[in-house]
Amino acid sequence: MKTYFITSDTHSFFDELQSALNKAGFDINNSDHIFVLCGDLFDRGYQSSQLYDFILSIPKERRILIRGNHEYLFKEALCKYYPDYYDFSNGTVRSITALSGLHDDQDWLDDQILPSHYMTDFDYEEFQLHKCEQWKSIIESARVQEVAKWFFSEDWGNYWETEHYIFVHSFIPLRYKNREMYDYEYDDSELEREYREDWRNATRREWENASWGCPWSMAGAGFNKTGKMIVCGHWHTADFFNHLKKLNKFYDYRKENPIFESKKYRIIGLDACTAATHKFNVLVLKENEL
Numbered sequence: 231m232k233t234y235f236i237t238s239d240t241h242s243f244f245d246e247l248q249s250a251l252n253k254a255g256f257d258i259n260n261s262d263h264i265f266v267l268c269g270d271l272f273d274r275g276y277q278s279s280q281l282y283d284f285i286l287s288i289p290k291e292r293r294i295l296i297r298g299n300h301e302y303l304f305k306e307a308l309c310k311y312y313p314d315y316y317d318f319s320n321g322t323v324r325s326i327t328a329l330s331g332l333h334d335d336q337d338w339l340d341d342q343i344l345p346s347h348y349m350t351d352f353d354y355e356e357f358q359l360h361k362c363e364q365w366k367s368i369i370e371s372a373r374v375q376e377v378a379k380w381f382f383s384e385d386w387g388n389y390w391e392t393e394h395y396i397f398v399h400s401f402i403p404l405r406y407k408n409r410e411m412y413d414y415e416y417d418d419s420e421l422e423r424e425y426r427e428d429w430r431n432a433t434r435r436e437w438e439n440a441s442w443g444c445p446w447s448m449a450g451a452g453f454n455k456t457g458k459m460i461v462c463g464h465w466h467t468a469d470f471f472n473h474l475k476k477l478n479k480f481y482d483y484r485k486e487n488p489i490f491e492s493k494k495y496r497i498i499g500l501d502a503c504t505a506a507t508h509k510f511n512v513l514v515l516k517e518n519e520l
Contacts, residue, residue, distance in 0.1 A: 231262065234520065236397065236513040238268035238463020238500040239298070242275030242325060243508070244284060250510035258288060266390065268463040269298020269399030269441065273321035274505050278328045282377055295386050298399035298464060299441040305381050308373055311366060323365075330372035388437040389430075392520035396456055400464040401448045403432035403440040425455045446470045446490075449497040459496050461513065466503035489513060 235256045240247050257263050265288050272278050285293065300320065307313060307322045317323050372378055390397040407422035426432075432440070445462045446469055454460050468483035470490035481487070484506040490499035502511045 232264055232517040233262060234264045234266055234515045234517070236266040236268065236461060236500065236515065237510055238399070239270040239502075239504065240267065240272075240281060240510070241270055241300070241504060242272050242278040242281055242321070243504045243510075244275070244277035244280040246504055246508050247281070247510055248284075250512050254512040254514055256512070261292070264292050264294065266294040266397060267296060268397055268461065268500060269296050270300040270463060271295070271298075272304060272325040272329075273300045275321070276324070276328075278325045282329060286380075290385065293385075294390050294397075296390060296397060296399055297386050297388055297437070297441065299438070301381065301386065302438045302441060308369065308378055308381070311369065313365060326372045327368050329375060329377045330368050331375065388432075391430075391458075394458055395461055395515075395520060396458050397461045399441045400443045400462055401440055401445045401453070401460065402429040402456065403436040404429075404448065404453055423453070425453050429456075445497065445499065446473055449492070449495040450474050452495075454496045456496075459493075459498060461498045461500065463499075463501040465499065466501050466506075467499040467511070468503070470497075470499040487511070 233255075235251060235254055237247070237250065251265075256265065265285075267285075271281065271285065275281075285295075300322070303317070303320055303322050304325065307317050307326060313323050388398070389402070396402065403426065404423045405426040407424065441464070443464075445460070445465050448454070449460070450473065466483040467487040467490040468481035470492075471477060471479075471481045474490075474492055474495060483503050487502040487507055487509070489511045490497075492498075498513065500511045500513060502509045504510055
């Protein structure tokens with residue numbers, strides 16, 4: 231019987247992922263062990279190359295990869311000649327630099343590429359004049375690497391569905407009334423949205439929008455009408471506990487983010503906020519459970 235090891239938001243933390251998979255019993259040489267990633271493979275951490283090599287070492291028929299918002303950020307960055315401020319803050323510049331085969335040294339990256347003030351008052355003209363040439367060499371090298379082609383390949387999907395589960399990065403696409411938007415908001419009453427029966431046929435843009443949403447907010451508003459359990463990442467599970475379970479105990483996202491499961495809202499959250507906790511959640515399901 232096949233066993234599925236499901237995780238999310240690896241964000242270039244290879245050592246932590248290995249530790250969690252070993253603890254869960256994953257054996258890369260076992261033909262019955264399937265690895266499932268609910269998005270966000272790279273960025274944040276410093277082990278993009280190791281993580282990439284590990285994922286490709288899993289036979290293609292035994293890995294299921296779902297696009298997250300960071301997959302869209304990575305693909306977008308590959309298609310432009312200068313990075314935006316969020317490419318730095320999200321770690322995409324670091325990942326592309328390491329995977330280009332040129333540099334994975336953060337000190338070099340800080341000195342050669344990173345602007346000194348790259349958040350709200352980012353000076354694009356100064357960056358282009360003084361540092362864009364270095365970035366051009368990196369991005370041109372990255373574009374011809376196999377990893378760039380791989381990101382645009384059919385190895386990646388928007389979702390994976392079984393009899394009882396739907397695996398996504400954040401949530402299934404919803405229908406927005408009178409507008410198209412990214413859903414960062416908490417107040418459900420202000421969002422004009424509704425469940426859509428044809429979510430499987432959503433456009434690429436709609437799936438990208440869905441990858442940015444707040445899964446606990448949408449589940450709590452009753453938008454999972456699929457009849458199945460949605461399994462997602464994207465949002466640290468401390469907020470799932472604090473907002474959906476409303477327990478007497480308060481979960482601090484910097485310390486603890488265990489797997490969240492609610493039959494009431496039909497959702498399972500996996501994101502352990504590894505950058506803060508240095509832990510991964512791995513959901514293990516047998517073939518007959520799916």
